[in-house]
Amino acid sequence: MRNDITRRDALALGLSAATLAATGAAAQTTSSTIKAADVAAPKLAIEKGASLRMLRPVRFVQADEDVFRANAAKFTKETGVEVKVDFVGWEDINQQTAVTSNSGAGPDIIIGFSDAPHIYVDKLIELTDVADYVGKRYGGWLPLAQRYGKKNKSDAWIGLPFGATAGPLIYRKSILQSVGFDKVPEDHAGILDLCQKLHKAGKPAGFALGNAKGDGNGFANWALWSHNASLLDEEGNVVINSKETIAALNWVKQIYPTFIAGTPSWNDVSNNRAYSSQEISLTANGVSLYFSLKNDPATKAIAEDSEHQLLPKGLAKVSPMAGLTLNAMVFKHSQYPNAAKAFLQYMLEKDQYEPWLNANSGYWSQPLAAYAEAAVWSQDPKVKLFKDTMNSTYYDGYKGPISTATGAVSADYVLIQMCASVATGAATPEAAAAEAEQRCKRYFRRQR
Amino acid sequence: MSVTTLSSPVLAQRQPNWLVRLFDYKPFLIVMCLAPAIGLLSVFLTYPLGLGIWLAFTDTTIGRRGVFVGLENFQYLLTDPLWWNAVFYSVVYTGIATFGKFALGFWLALLLNNHFPFKSILRAIILLPWIVPTVLSALAFWWIYDPQFSIISYLLVDVLHWRSGNVDFLGSPWPARFSLIAANIWRGIPFVAISLLAGLQTISPSLYEAAMLDGASAWQRFRYITFPMMMPILAIVMTFSIIFTFTDFQLVYAITRGGPVNSTHLLATLAFQRGIAGGELGEGAAIAVSMIPFLIFATLFSYFGLARRKWQQGEAND
Numbered sequence: 001m002r003n004d005i006t007r008r009d010a011l012a013l014g015l016s017a018a019t020l021a022a023t024g025a026a027a028q029t030t031s032s033t034i035k036a037a038d039v040a041a042p043k044l045a046i047e048k049g050a051s052l053r054m055l056r057p058v059r060f061v062q063a064d065e066d067v068f069r070a071n072a073a074k075f076t077k078e079t080g081v082e083v084k085v086d087f088v089g090w091e092d093i094n095q096q097t098a099v100t101s102n103s104g105a106g107p108d109i110i111i112g113f114s115d116a117p118h119i120y121v122d123k124l125i126e127l128t129d130v131a132d133y134v135g136k137r138y139g140g141w142l143p144l145a146q147r148y149g150k151k152n153k154s155d156a157w158i159g160l161p162f163g164a165t166a167g168p169l170i171y172r173k174s175i176l177q178s179v180g181f182d183k184v185p186e187d188h189a190g191i192l193d194l195c196q197k198l199h200k201a202g203k204p205a206g207f208a209l210g211n212a213k214g215d216g217n218g219f220a221n222w223a224l225w226s227h228n229a230s231l232l233d234e235e236g237n238v239v240i241n242s243k244e245t246i247a248a249l250n251w252v253k254q255i256y257p258t259f260i261a262g263t264p265s266w267n268d269v270s271n272n273r274a275y276s277s278q279e280i281s282l283t284a285n286g287v288s289l290y291f292s293l294k295n296d297p298a299t300k301a302i303a304e305d306s307e308h309q310l311l312p313k314g315l316a317k318v319s320p321m322a323g324l325t326l327n328a329m330v331f332k333h334s335q336y337p338n339a340a341k342a343f344l345q346y347m348l349e350k351d352q353y354e355p356w357l358n359a360n361s362g363y364w365s366q367p368l369a370a371y372a373e374a375a376v377w378s379q380d381p382k383v384k385l386f387k388d389t390m391n392s393t394y395y396d397g398y399k400g401p402i403s404t405a406t407g408a409v410s411a412d413y414v415l416i417q418m419c420a421s422v423a424t425g426a427a428t429p430e431a432a433a434a435e436a437e438q439r440c441k442r443y444f445r446r447q448r
Numbered sequence: 449m450s451v452t453t454l455s456s457p458v459l460a461q462r463q464p465n466w467l468v469r470l471f472d473y474k475p476f477l478i479v480m481c482l483a484p485a486i487g488l489l490s491v492f493l494t495y496p497l498g499l500g501i502w503l504a505f506t507d508t509t510i511g512r513r514g515v516f517v518g519l520e521n522f523q524y525l526l527t528d529p530l531w532w533n534a535v536f537y538s539v540v541y542t543g544i545a546t547f548g549k550f551a552l553g554f555w556l557a558l559l560l561n562n563h564f565p566f567k568s569i570l571r572a573i574i575l576l577p578w579i580v581p582t583v584l585s586a587l588a589f590w591w592i593y594d595p596q597f598s599i600i601s602y603l604l605v606d607v608l609h610w611r612s613g614n615v616d617f618l619g620s621p622w623p624a625r626f627s628l629i630a631a632n633i634w635r636g637i638p639f640v641a642i643s644l645l646a647g648l649q650t651i652s653p654s655l656y657e658a659a660m661l662d663g664a665s666a667w668q669r670f671r672y673i674t675f676p677m678m679m680p681i682l683a684i685v686m687t688f689s690i691i692f693t694f695t696d697f698q699l700v701y702a703i704t705r706g707g708p709v710n711s712t713h714l715l716a717t718l719a720f721q722r723g724i725a726g727g728e729l730g731e732g733a734a735i736a737v738s739m740i741p742f743l744i745f746a747t748l749f750s751y752f753g754l755a756r757r758k759w760q761q762g763e764a765n766d
Contacts (some may be wrong), residue, residue, distance in 0.1 A: 098510040119727070120511050121489060211705035262595020263710030265618035274596050296525060404509060404727055411709075411725040421709045435529060442524065443726070446507070 033373045034388050035348050038396075039137045041396025042129040042341075050339035051082040055096060057326065059086040060288060062164075063359035067347065071352040072343075077347075081339045094411070100331060108334035109344065114148050114325040115396060115407040117159030123153060125330050130345045131157035138350070139369030142390035148325045149367075152401040162342050162359070163364030164323030166389040167218040167284045169309045170301070175203045176279040186312045187250050188226070192220035195258035198281055205282035206259050206274050208266040209412045210419040214324060215268050217396075218284055220415040221322060223248045225394055226314025231409060231440060238444050240415075241437035249422040249429035256423035264420045278302065284311065287362045287386050308385045322345050322396060323389040326364065365389040405443040414439050449608040503733035510727040513604055518524065521734035530710055531735065534718040536741070541629055541714060542693045548633040549689055550682075553640025558674075561648045571642070576639035585701035593617035595702065615623065618704055621711035628712055636692070640685055647681035648674070683749070690746040715739045 001095075056070075059065035065087060072083045086107075088096055093112055101107035101120040110116070113405055131149060135141045136314075141149065145161040169184055176182065179197035195205045224230065229244035256263075260280050269442040271283040276292070276299060293303035310319035330340040346352060348368070357366055358376045362383035367390050368373060377387040389403035397406025409415065421427040427435070470476055508514030518671040540650050560571055577585065591675055594617075601614035619626045651674065686697055697716040700706065706713035706721060713721070715735055723732015 098724075098727075101511050120481075123511070209708070211707045244585075259615065260596070261616045262619040262622065265593075265595060265624065265704065267705070274593075277596065279596050294704075404511065408726040408728065411727070412721055413705075413710075417707075417710050421708070424709055426621070426709045438528075439530075442731075443728070446509075446512075 032350065032354055032375075034350050034354055034370050035139070035373070036370065037137050037139075039133060041345070042083075043344045044129075044338045044345070045344075046079055046081060046339045046342055047336045049335035052084070052109060052334075052336060052340055052343055053107045054083060054085045054109040054111070054246050054343075055088055055100075055107045056085065057093050057113070058091050061360050061363050063361070064356070064363070067356045067359040068347075071356060072346055073116060074352065075343055075346050079339075079342065081343065083343060096316050097329075104333045105329070106333075106368065108336060108340045109328060109330050111162060111326050111328045112159075114164075114322075115329060115402050115404075116327055117149070117329050118402045119407060120329065120331075121158050121245045123332055125332055125334075125341075127157045127160050127328075127330060127341060127344070128155070130341050130348075131160060134160075134345060134368060138348075138371060140212045142367055142369060144323055144325060144390040144392050144395060145358075145367035147393075147395050148402065152403070159327040160347070161365060161367040161390070162326040162328055163360070164325040164389045165286050165363055166321055166365070166386055166392075167215060167286050168311055168319075168321060168385060169307065170275065170283060170285050170306055172203070172278075172281040172305050173307050174305050175201065177405070183307070184249060184312055186314070188312075188314050191312055192251070192255050192258070195255055197280070198328050199258040199310045200333045203278070203281040204258055204260045206263055206266070206271055206280040208268070208271055208417060209256075209259075209264045209423055210266040210270070211416065212270075213411070214286075215266070215271055215284060216416040217410050220320075220419045221394070221396075221398075222284070222311045222320055222417065223252050223419055225320030225398065226312060226316050227251065228315045230399045231406070231415070232397055232444075234399050236400040236403070236444070238437060238440045240418075240440055241433040246429045247431045249419065249432060253420050253422050253429065264424055276302065287383055290382060291361060294411065306382070308382055310385065318373055318393065320394050321389075321392055322394040322398070323365070323392055325367075325390070325407060345422065360421060362386045401447075402446075403447045405440075405447045408443045409440055412439070412443070414443075461522050491561055501737055503730050504737040505734075506730045508729040508733075510724075510729060517730070521731050524731070524736070525734060525738065530713065530718065531738075534711060534713040534735070535738075537625060537712060538694055540625065540738075541632070541696070542690055545629045545632040545636065545693050546689050548629070549636040549640045549693075550686065552633065553637045556637060557640040557644035557648055560645050571645070571672050574641055575638045578636050578642075581636065582698040583702055585635055586631070588701045589627075589634075589699070590703045593627050595619055595719045602612065619708055619754055621709060624704055624708055624712050628700055628703060631703065632693060632696060635699065636689060639692075643685045644678065644681065647678050647685075651677045665699060687746050687749060690749070694742055694746065709740050 035194050037259055056068075059068075069085060072085050075081065076083055076179070090113075093110070096106075097110050097112050097120065100110060101123045131141070141161075144164055149157050149159045149161050167226065171184060175198065176184070176194070179201050181194050181195070181197075183196060198204050209219065209220040210216055224245060227244050227248035229240070229242055229248050231238065231240050233239045233357075234336070238355075245373050253384050260274060271280070271285055272289050272292070273286070274280045275289060281403075287308075290303055290306060290308065292307065293299040311321045313319055328344050330337060330344070334340050347356075353371065354369075354374055357371055360376070362376055362380075362387075365386050365388070366374065372387055377384055395402065396410050397403065400406070414436050418432045421432045421435075422429050469474070471480070488576050503514070505516055505518060506514035507517045507520070513571075556574065560567070564570075591597065595614060598614060598617065600617075601611075602668065603613045605614060616623065617627045654667055655673050655677075659673055664672070694714075695716050696714060697720065700712055700714050700717045701720070704712045716736065719732045719735035721732075722728050722735060726732070
């Protein structure tokens with residue numbers, strides 16, 4: 001196995017998620033085994049002369065964009081409705097949605113992230129008819145899709161989830177074996193023991209504790225949820241300052257010294273680079289890291305030696321892992337709401353959705369149960385684990401209702417900074433939890 | 449001799465019409481000439497500033513129209529340790545970075561004011577850090593400070609073998625704070641150096657000749673000629689530098705996003721994070737408005753610096 005990865009190799013790998021594109025097209029050729037129930041589609045009278053403008057987050061996999069555009073072109077050909085799709089950066093989509101929402105002008109459809117429809121609920125049209133139809137036709141919506149798609153405490157759909165990406169553990173099998181582990185233990189003491197041994201062996205673990213939207217929040221949520229701590233209770237009360245949180249923070253304080261130096265400054269690409277350059281042997285990441293390693297001859301051996309594993313349960317009953325969900329919204333200001341709904345329905349139908357899902361090589365997992373049979377999930381055993389991302393019962397704002405404030409807490413990195421301040425010794429667990437509680441209560445003051 | 453009188457229609461023709469008379473009316477003409485400038489200022493300066501100040505007194509969030517809440521946002525900020533931290537670091541960042549930029553920039557300006565070969569090319573090169581887009585230089589520094597791939601760590605550990613482990617530039621509060629200050633100084637030096645160089649070139653060489661004839665040393669020439677003559681431009685450049693540094697956003701946001709442990713938030717980055725990312729537009733605006741007193745202080749600093757010109761010329765202050 002090649003161990004002389006150069007600095008240049010490692011730097012390139014950190015940004016090479018686009019290499020996923022190479023694997024995308026192959027998955028589309030397999031014949032479909034997906035079953036579609038015979039259900040009557042809602043009657044959507046497409047408005048005369050309709051045209052649509054849509055925004056969605058930029059692709060992580062080139063084939064995502066290619067197939068999405070091809071599907072949109074097919075819709076135009078079949079219905080005569082022109083669809084203009086713009087791809088915008090992940091960091092920009094929230095701001096553009098906010099402007100669209102506040103100004104009442106702009107795109108008819110926006111695919112935002114997980115909680116976006118709950119933030120702009122007053123400006124959106126209901127999508128219940130389409131959601132009910134595709135739900136019945138494709139085996140039902142998975143739990144995470146229902147959580148993010150439906151208005152709180154109702155069966156009204158305000159968003160149509162298109163998929164979710166997860167950040168499970170990825171580790172070096174040979175290095176774990178060299179310190180006496182076959183996989184990462186499910187209990188906190190075992191994880192700590194493993195991380196201490198990895199640190200001693202010079203191949204430590206590393207989890208983002210910097211202001212990283214995906215990986216930082218992923219680690220903070222996992223640390224809390226695996227200790228049965230949560231931001232909210234079922235009624236939406238802020239319960240972050242709890243004995244469970246203190247226990248989680250004490251564990252973070254214990255495990256932090258076993259991490260590679262610098263994790264409090266890590267952003268979302270830092271762990272990719274550190275893992276690719278073999279500086280660390282354990283982290284949490286999306287499937288993009290695995291594919292970027294696999295598709296580069298210089299690092300293929302690292303990919304072969306890597307395994308994915310769901311985030312350890314700790315004290316939770318199931319792996320506490322939430323997925324970042326693509327969630328489509330149709331705005332009330334649209335002149336062509338039926339055309340917009342028809343377009344989303346069309347994109348979720350098997351003929352369009354399955355090739356798109358396969359093209360993403362596992363980066364996005366399906367929101368509808370029937371698509372679990374898609375070819376993408378049987379082509380690489382190391383990717384199969386991502387299939388169940390939307391079966392998760394965990395989400396931003398767990399255990400309470402999703403609201404503007406749950407997204408704000410995540411965007412303001414409140415929970416990450418609570419963990420980081422304890423890890424680095426800047427605050428005691430009690431002080432950090434109290435400060436986080438103050439900030440969260442500020443965000444949630446209007447939500448109840 | 450016969451006297452002829454013009455008929456009344458002819459008189460009427462020569463009488464300027466009301467529009468001409470209106471434009472001949474001086475107060476109206478002044479108003480009309482100023483109107484475009486006032487309009488532009490109102491639309492592009494007063495309105496955004498006014499809206500920002502208004503938002504600071506409301507509880508507006510993204511996607512929800514707010515109501516007037518008086519000083520509630522400011523009262524909350526006074527209890528928010530993160531706001532106090534941002535005030536502290538904004539002042540430290542501005543103070544140290546401005547001092548650094550002026551010390552090095554003034555020194556560089558004095559060097560560049562001398563006669564030497566390829567002077568023009570060197571002066572152009574000095575401007576490079578200033579003309580590179582801030583985000584680009586921020587990304588470069590982000591790489592330089594990377595915990596695993598820093599070129600500085602590489603030199604110290606792998607080439608010179610002076611250290612056994614990498615330097616953790618951004619992983620703990622004070623190193624991260626100083627790393628950002630260093631990046632800001634690097635970026636700001638050209639502005640200071642070139643501005644002060646322009647000032648240095650306005651000082652008449654005859655003053656130095658006279659001083660040399662009187663036997664003044666190099667330090668005395670700097671102390672009694674260069675420095676006093678440079679005071680007005682120093683005051684202006686320093687005011688701009690303080691304002692630019694205090695309101696800096698891009699360097700910090702691109703390199704640390706306010707981390708680690710929120711230790712490097714400036715008021716500008718905190719205002720953005722709370723107002724835009726967090727959606728609390730009212731609170732974000734309040735944080736931005738809380739910068740105004742500091743900026744007024746910087747402007748007053750410039751005013752008083754300029755007002756001392758008479759003193760510089762040996763007269764009493766009035």
